[in-house]
Amino acid sequence: MAKTTQQHSAAQTVTPALRQWIIDQAEAGFAPDVVLKSMQASGWSEDVAIEAMETTLSAHLAATQARKHLPAAVAVPEPALADSPLLLDAGDRMVQVLSVMRHPRLVVFGNLLSEQECAELVELARPRLSRSLTVATQTGGEEVHVDRTSDGMFFTRGESPLVQRIEARIARLLHWPEQNGEGLQVLNYQPGAQYKPHYDYFDPAEPGTPTILKRGGQRVATLIMYLSAPSSGGATIFPDVQLEVAPQRGNAVFFSYDRPHPRTQTLHGGAPVLAGEKWIATKWLREHEFK
Template sequence: MDPTRQAITPELRRWIVEQARAGQPPDGVLAAMRASGWHEDVAIAAIEQALQDFLQEQGIAAPVPVPAPELEGSPSVVRAGDRDVQVLLQMALPRVVVFGALLSAAECEQLIELARPRLARSQTVQQATGGSEVNAARTSRGMFFQRGENEVVARIERRIAALLHWPLDHGEGLQVLHYGPGAEYQPHHDYFDPAQPGTPTILRRGGQRVGTVVMYLNTPARGGGTTFPDVGLEVGAVRGNAVFFSYGRAHPVTKTLHGGAPVVEGEKWVATKWLREGVFT
């Protein structure tokens, strides 16, 4: 077949979707098309178009750009603006990266002491209304800093922006949380559910959340890790380290269901930075 005359027809896209519904993996479909004379570039484009149509039929929107560190070549250390940061672990699905020494010990202590007088029972976003509420699934105490509120917060925000190649103004204010013995945050997603009536109100302030950075401000004696139940991963809470994960779709297919495991002994302090599609106001 002459690749310049190969057309991606509705019939071809339907056939590809039928193969997907039957459980045929994309590389199998590609091999079958190549065996039938399809040029590889045309076949790949057809598969991408057809599978995107298939995902939209299932209520899964096309992915949006997300924050991302530069990890080509699997470096063990990356530069984050003013600081070298270790790369301890990375996964493709979910997209998870664990960073070592994102914060200094002094920065961790500063955030704790600045936050301590302002702690109150943590709330969660009420997606039915766009407001917030106390939720039994979240038993921590917390507070929010305004973006750039003080020198240490501004420095950390600049570092995260440089590390993840994401604009500084596309982030919410830093949240600091304190968990005592037995406190936890049960598994949840950080994106806002498109099916909830309050979501359009929430999205007016910067669009969807597309990434999360959880920074550990101390090391609990036992427990308190960040869990990803869909993939059986638990990231230990170690002072100065951080776990980053991104989600280009507001859908469980991202496998970014996560939670804060109960603190078994001691206490846990974390600082969380949520990143948005657009300018957060």
């Protein structure tokens, strides 16, 4: 008899439908012993029923707890992509839509900047370059970090007619107020320079984050514009979704993150430049007016 019971148990498969039924019974308020008796009455062996209940309810509890601690979603910049357009009107320029992902929310744009605009940004930025800094999440300030080996500088918002024109174009393209953008940052990557994978939002668990958020709330989106392409290397990489975006001059990659959490799948980095040099301009967008 024992052998027959073991064979019967081995033949019973716990399906997704059964797991959902167990969750439904638990959420309806039925006690575990009641659910167990119901399963046995339906032909499930006791050992299989107990294991199915324990594993299903443990996993369901863990998922419920994770959702409770998940930051609330907020509004994010959103290009007008509902009709799958090939081109978007950015006011003074028609911008190509080259590639779109839904999760993460990611768009590769073509022809966002002209060759002349790219060259002008590089020349204006060149004499003002210094070692790039990262946000110091422990204090809310800035610091040199070994993961970031580029040189960079910031234009203040609206600093020049060129910067004003590009910022207005971005605001129209992404449907987000100009005043909610940080100053345009220009970065230069020489051979060997890189930026290891990271998130652009500010980690709520870090002690310096409340200070950072006073200037405009969380970052909710990033736009990386390519000003010059290296001969080799330098792609923008998204490890979570195994995507590489080539640094083609004049193009850009946009991605948004509706909450400061890894589930946005916006982990990204700048792969090492192998030959030549790479120039990019980055625009970070905040929830509120950036001051």
